[in-house]
Amino acid sequence: MLEIALILLLITSVAAIQTRYLRHAVIYLGLFSLAIAFVYLLYHAPDVAIAEAVIGSTIATILYLVALQKYKIFTIYYRLQDEEIGDSTYLSHSKQDLIKVLEKFCTKQELEAQIIYSKETIEAIKANHQYALIIEEIKGVVRITVHPENYKLDALTAFLENERRFKHAYAILPVEEDLL
Amino acid sequence: MNDHSQLNARTLPIVFPMILIFGFYVIVNGHVSPGGGFQGGAILASVFIAKYLGNPIKTLNLYKVQNIEKVLLLFLFVLMTGFVTLSIHMILHGSLIFYIILANILIGLKVACGFTIIFYRFVFYESR
Incomplete structure (x- = not known):
């Protein structure tokens, strides 16, 4: 299970860098946050997992999307x-x-x-x-x-x-x- | 996000109370289960951020929110110095749990105010 999550981390991070569209990169970053929260959970750190899931996957994603919208x-x-x-x-x-x-x-x-x-x-x-x-x-x-x-x-x-x-x-x- | 969809505007108000309850659950149960003041405060702040997605409010007095945050920080400071110097937990029936829950609630509300200020400051002012 841990290996799958770690491989998912690699895939999403490389995809976030390599994609041509900023909007896709933001979504890949959200996926990355979810995956790394899962990894924290498997390493017995549920506190950090909750913080990562809430901040990385919700607030940061919405902030990036609003920023993209402002420059559209x-x-x-x-x-x-x-x-x-x-x-x-x-x-x-x-x-x-x-x-x-x-x-x-x-x-x-x-x-x-x-x-x-x-x-x-x-x-x-x-x-x-x-x-x-x-x-x-x-x-x-x-x-x-x-x-x-x-x-x-x-x-x-x-x-x-x-x-x-x-x-x-x-x-x-x-x-x-x-x-x- | 200025042209918000009806779907968001109708469904998000149904979800708000659940997110609020979950945030307060995470804050109040911080001492026995994963989570705590910071995480619960971030969940509470996501309510206000989701509110912007569903129904954009143009006027929010950020200075009021900032003053609330300062007052909460003052209370937190008083509580912690009181714990260290005057040993408040002896006054509160000799139990640590009241102190921990109170500190968690103060931290959670302060973090919620902080995230809300960050988000709305960004949305209102940081434009071209």
Whole structure:
């Protein structure tokens, strides 16, 4: 019985490291906690087993899931210039390419893209809204403003370089974090 | 978890009393069976955490919970120093069991408050 539990420990821990999805890793960690609680029980330490089962398998799992949920929504502001509003060319295919590429990126990273078209200035968006990216197009160059705490920046840069369909000229502007 | 399902919202309130009873059982029987103040307190805290899954409450005054935790810690401190210096167990009919159960209950409630504060602090404030 003990050997089975120990082998289960090995399997779940390796699976938690090797899986591609964070959500699966959290579930594997919960399984790991249950298995190690069982091992503690077999080693005649029921007190530790109860603590491990309650904390590792319930509270830590829910905390991780809430943390994943907090980072799930990826808010993209598409800032429209004044001349873009009148002729509605921003809905044409050339500019929708960027949106499609970003949505593909979000699906790949298990995020939920939320795209908001806005005509506020960048400073107003920065001050008043929660955002991950702000996109604007000035004279054919796409300028992407990135939130300082955006932890997906490296992945986004690598993805945009590898994407063949995306041929726009673009510039990524990371925002300096305010040191209050 | 903001779009909580009806299934969770309806079934979790049925389970709450059982988890509460189990938590108090673990606390009160800590001196004869496995478990004790810490484990029972963690079980009690999981009630509040499960409550968030079923029906997210947006307003919980964390400072109140923190004050309750401080008062419990004060009582615990008084109890333990009283045990060491004044030998309270002699006053309580010369038996250790009352002292142990009382200390376990105080520890359990304090741990429950602590875990609840940790969880709700995380949920309310630590966002992007």
